[in-house]
Amino acid sequence: MDYTKLNKMNKTKIIGIVLFFIVLGVLFSNNVEAIGISPGRTTVNFEPGLQQDVEFIIFNSEQKDMNVVIYVEGELSEFVSLKNPMLEFNSGEESKPSSYRVNLPEDLEPGTHEAKIVAREVPKDYAHDGAFVGATAAVVTQLHVIVPYPGKYAKVEIKVSETGEGQPIVFLVPVSNFGTQDIVKAKGIIDIYGPTNEKIVTIETNEKGVLSKERVELVGSWDSKEINPGKYFAKVAVTYDGEVASAETIFDYGNLQIDILEVNVKDFRLGEIAKFNILVQNLWSDTINDVFAEMVVLDKQGDEVIRFKSASEDIPGGSKEELVAYWDTEGIKADTYGGMLIVHYEDKTTEKQIKTIVSQNSIKVEFVGATANVVAMSAEGGNKDILVLILFVLVGINVGWFVYFKKKNAISKNSEGNI
Amino acid sequence: MKKIKITKKEKLAIEEIVVVLGVIILIFLAINFYSRLSLISPVNGEKTIDRTPEFSWSGKCNEYILLVDDSNNFDSPILEISLKGNTYIPEKEFGFGDYYWKIKAFDGEKWVESKIESFKVESFIALKLENEEVRNIGNTPAKVDVLKKDESGWSIVGAAVLSVNEILVYEEGDGLYKAEQNE
Numbered sequence: 001m002d003y004t005k006l007n008k009m010n011k012t013k014i015i016g017i018v019l020f021f022i023v024l025g026v027l028f029s030n031n032v033e034a035i036g037i038s039p040g041r042t043t044v045n046f047e048p049g050l051q052q053d054v055e056f057i058i059f060n061s062e063q064k065d066m067n068v069v070i071y072v073e074g075e076l077s078e079f080v081s082l083k084n085p086m087l088e089f090n091s092g093e094e095s096k097p098s099s100y101r102v103n104l105p106e107d108l109e110p111g112t113h114e115a116k117i118v119a120r121e122v123p124k125d126y127a128h129d130g131a132f133v134g135a136t137a138a139v140v141t142q143l144h145v146i147v148p149y150p151g152k153y154a155k156v157e158i159k160v161s162e163t164g165e166g167q168p169i170v171f172l173v174p175v176s177n178f179g180t181q182d183i184v185k186a187k188g189i190i191d192i193y194g195p196t197n198e199k200i201v202t203i204e205t206n207e208k209g210v211l212s213k214e215r216v217e218l219v220g221s222w223d224s225k226e227i228n229p230g231k232y233f234a235k236v237a238v239t240y241d242g243e244v245a246s247a248e249t250i251f252d253y254g255n256l257q258i259d260i261l262e263v264n265v266k267d268f269r270l271g272e273i274a275k276f277n278i279l280v281q282n283l284w285s286d287t288i289n290d291v292f293a294e295m296v297v298l299d300k301q302g303d304e305v306i307r308f309k310s311a312s313e314d315i316p317g318g319s320k321e322e323l324v325a326y327w328d329t330e331g332i333k334a335d336t337y338g339g340m341l342i343v344h345y346e347d348k349t350t351e352k353q354i355k356t357i358v359s360q361n362s363i364k365v366e367f368v369g370a371t372a373n374v375v376a377m378s379a380e381g382g383n384k385d386i387l388v389l390i391l392f393v394l395v396g397i398n399v400g401w402f403v404y405f406k407k408k409n410a411i412s413k414n415s416e417g418n419i
Numbered sequence: 420m421k422k423i424k425i426t427k428k429e430k431l432a433i434e435e436i437v438v439v440l441g442v443i444i445l446i447f448l449a450i451n452f453y454s455r456l457s458l459i460s461p462v463n464g465e466k467t468i469d470r471t472p473e474f475s476w477s478g479k480c481n482e483y484i485l486l487v488d489d490s491n492n493f494d495s496p497i498l499e500i501s502l503k504g505n506t507y508i509p510e511k512e513f514g515f516g517d518y519y520w521k522i523k524a525f526d527g528e529k530w531v532e533s534k535i536e537s538f539k540v541e542s543f544i545a546l547k548l549e550n551e552e553v554r555n556i557g558n559t560p561a562k563v564d565v566l567k568k569d570e571s572g573w574s575i576v577g578a579a580v581l582s583v584n585e586i587l588v589y590e591e592g593d594g595l596y597k598a599e600q601n602e
Contacts (some may be wrong), residue, residue: 030591032547032548032549033546033547033548033549034545034547034549034556035545036543036544036545036546036556036557037543037544037545038468038541038542038544039542040515040517040540040541040542040544040557040559040561040599040600041515041542041600055533059543059545061545061547062547063555083451089507110445118597120595120597121505133555134592134593135548135551135589135592135593135594135595135596136548136594136595136596137546137547137548137553137595137596137597137598138543138595138596138597138598139544139545139546139597139598139599140598140599140600142600148549149430159497159514160511161495161496161497161498161517162497162498162499162500162509162510162511163499163500163501164499164501166435170495170496171501172495172497205527212536217490217494219495255481278495322450332495390446393444394439394442394443395443397439398436398439398440398443401432401435401436401439402432402436407491
């Protein structure tokens with residue numbers, strides 16, 4: 001046999017197999033690139049000749065080996081100098097801080113001026129621009145320099161504060177004076193529109209003055225007692241010393257919610273297919289799409305007997321709708337079953353614990369009352385009880401020591417007397 | 420004056436009693452500290468990229484009011500909510516900036532207030548390129564410029580505003596995807 005030839009063949013085979021796996025590896029390798037930067041924006045009020053250091057952090061979100069080149073773009077790029085034009089990340093390094101220095105000129109036009117500090121991911125063996133192929137990611141931290149406008153110039157926003165259920169809805173209207181002159185009086189009028197774009201109410205904010213380069217918050221509140229949960233639109237017009245600035249926002253009031261009202265099964269015989277009519281109500285003011293119910297039936301041991309779903313329905317705001325689900329009861333015994341009824345919508349669920357009573361000619365579904373609150377309360381109480389118990393045990397030990405030493409003392413005294 | 424004689428055993432017993440009493444006192448102090456109204460998180464001065472940071476505090480009261488404002492006089496709180504427990508995750512996202520927070524607690528007789536602490540919510544611009552998809556993995560909507568390179572250098576060939584977690588599908592090949600804050 002020609003062993004040299006055989007060895008050659010084997011070597012060729014091995015090289016071939018190795019190459020095959022390398023190619024497979026390259027083809028199926030998941031090349032993920034990820035880069036982050038924070039903050040995304042730094043705002044500076046203009047001062048002639050201002051010098052300021054601004055810090056930022058670059059994130060290696062995939063925690064892999066990578067290089068990051070940093071460069072400056074935009075109108076103010078000539079006034080920005082970087083501390084590190086290149087950062088090197090090793091795998092496992094999550095983030096690295098860096099900074100830039102702003103050297104502002106003596107004069108700039110009124111308005112907002114910008115520089116963009118760009119951090120761009122490049123491969124480890126990056127040599128020069130264009131030396132690599134493939135898609136790459138870059139992230140920007142913006143520098144905004146605000147130069148005041150001559151006179152009075154306000155910019156407004158509108159926000160809705162988070163308050164508890166039944167509390168008035170509070171609108172916050174921040175007013176920033178980007179002018180060189182103080183604003184004597186600023187006051188907002190807020191128009192609120194419903195889901196079908198009808199105007200519901202107009203409310204007024206309080207009135208405040210705003211110093212140049214300062215910011216104040218005007219406040220207006222809306223009594224939410226008669227408001228249905230849903231999506232609303234608010235538009236504010238702030239009048240300040242004869243000028244007007246406006247802003248708008250869309251806000252949610254209450255929570256997107258579907259309530260389960262009742263479940264009934266008509267014309268049923270054991271062994272046949274049972275039709276469950278699940279009545280639900282959309283408590284939200286807008287239509288909720290793709291609502292479906294899921295029923296889980298459990299036996300007395302808590303093991304799952306069956307799980308079945310209804311078809312999906314779109315339910316208009318405020319209305320009631322029946323979801324229909326089917327259960328083939330062939331082989332099912334007449335008995336009482338536990339379980340859960342879950343209604344799925346958007347990324348939420350409404351759940352009710354149920355008891356399903358199956359007999360020869362009927363199925364009755366009852367809701368079982370049990371709340372998570374009760375569980376949480378007893379857990380809190382338990383914690384306190386443990387502390388009290390520890391206290392009692394320690395007091396007990398203390399008393400025990402007393403009794404033990406007193407007895408031991410008495411015994412030793414007695415034995416001394418006997419001697 | 421009559422001199423009290425203490426045997427070795429009695430001395431040992433007294434030492435043991437002192438130790439046990441010490442432990443009891445320590446437990447009482449720990450319970451007392453746990454019941455005190457103090458702010459736990461966000462830690463004072465913390466910078467976070469979480470726009471709905473979890474608030475937590477210690478205290479053994481039945482009712483609390485959590486207040487968060489961008490001013491330390493709390494005249495127009497962005498969050499004011501009555502709570503029974505000792506933690507809360509806001510439902511609405513905070514805007515970027517500095518915030519002050521405090522807790523008011525009802526101890527059964529009167530309202531008491533915690534000290535005021537501050538934290539900062541910062542924007543986070545981040546992109547992930549995977550399986551020919553660009554995903555906004557930051558905490559704010561981002562304007563993404565799509566750049567291609569030719570002989571004259573990089574030039575913008577497209578742009579999109581991506582909400583948080585939204586994706587942009589791209590064609591295979593070269594390209595630079597540059598994200599910046601759009602809020």
